[in-house]
Amino acid sequence: xxxxxxxxxxxxxxxxxxxxxxxxxxxxxxxxxxxxxxxxxxxxxxxxxxxxxxxxxxxxxxxxxxxxxxxxxxxxxxxxxxxxxxxxxxxxxxxxxxxxxxxx
Numbered sequence: 001x002x003x004x005x006x007x008x009x010x011x012x013x014x015x016x017x018x019x020x021x022x023x024x025x026x027x028x029x030x031x032x033x034x035x036x037x038x039x040x041x042x043x044x045x046x047x048x049x050x051x052x053x054x055x056x057x058x059x060x061x062x063x064x065x066x067x068x069x070x071x072x073x074x075x076x077x078x079x080x081x082x083x084x085x086x087x088x089x090x091x092x093x094x095x096x097x098x099x100x101x102x103x104x
Contacts, residue, residue: 001045003102005060006038014060014099024093028064033100036060042104049104058104062097069093 039058
């Protein structure tokens with residue numbers, strides 16, 4: 001059984017005991033259990049339920065493992081023949097979730 005769930009505007013495939021790397025959830029502390037009710041698709045062995053836009057009564061339960069930062073991304077801008085060079089970078093923050101259950 002798996003579900004396609006919408007978390008902060010991004011879609012993730014959630015299966016039991018799967019680890020999901022989602023955009024940073026500021027209010028979630030490690031060890032906290034969260035419930036995501038924006039389930040777009042739910043597939044079990046017998047059937048597939050597609051939401052319009054969400055599946056009614058379905059939810060994904062997940063436990064917060066921790067937070068982190070991704071690899072550094074470098075942005076480099078130049079204007080030819082003008083001497084303009086700017087180098088910037090950032091590290092995207094994320095939250096790791098462990099899916100503990102899918103409720104249909």
